[in-house]
Amino acid sequence: MKWIALLLPILLVACSDKTNPPRTIAGADADAGLQVMRRVGCAACHVIPGVDWPRGANGPSLKGFADSPMIAGRFPNRPAVLTAFIVDAPSMATDTGMPAMPLTQDEARDVAAYLYTLHE
Template sequence: MVASATAAGAIWNRQQQSEALARALVGGDPARAPPILRRYGCAGCHTIPGIPGADGQVGGSLSGIKHRVYVGGVALNSPDNLVRWIVSPQALSPRSAMPATGISETEARDVVAYLYLR
């Protein structure tokens, strides 16, 4: 019983540290991202880990995005570039099929913090 409580505490502590790191790196709150992702219809095109029903295939999976070298195939993967891509994809790639959704920079930072945890 003590070992399982200790293991659960260690997992919780690592999760809290990861969330704090994502907030510090990106300046967003990952807890606010799920409703934002639903509001802007991201699941219509993307598979998004942790979002029920987010199984779109047009834009591909957003799982493991923090490990990718490029954002949208055109910009080096960094929190700021991913925010730019989400807010205005055509600014980075004029031929991108990803639409400008009207998402704000603050909301995009929340989404990036969420995605960097997945």
Template sequence: MLGCGACHRIPGVRNARAMVGPPLDAFAQRGYVAGVLPNRPANLLAWLRNPPAINPMTAMPDLGLTEAEARDIAAYLYTLGARGAAVYPPGRQPVRAIAGGPAGYPPPADGP
């Protein structure tokens, strides 16, 4: 997993016990990605592809993930805690960013 365990605790991944970033256990049950984006697949993909574009103050680097790599990682993350996860309605889920993000990621009208 591209060194994700260097910053995150990931259940079932040997030696992925770091505490720099948030632990990824029960990820599917979280309400938000990175504390600012509603936890929806489109938002997670945008975050994985370019975290600093969503939150310029993040410590998570842009790993240069391809769309396919981001989808694979997202699919894995949504298995973590999936039994207790809420199911959201299908359809287009808008990507939301915090204030200060670049063009294409405007801040939401109702705040982050």
């Protein structure tokens, strides 16, 4: 019985709420990010809430992106990592189908800000 008393606090912590806090990027503009995504054609590969056409099927859907703990299933979903991935995914994941994007750092930050508005 003593082991139950010792194990209980560990189990309670393990079962606690693990939701991610909202991610924000200071100075970034989510609305501008959506416009950048439309301009450069991100929806040619991804389904993107807020973009009706095209509805790409090659890349993953970006619906609920803000709630995902990982980027591309292998990188922590953090603003600096996401911004770097948006600009030059192949330098981070050589096996990705996502091309390097012709974006400035500010544009990539705006895109990341938009992605962080996409909750399930």
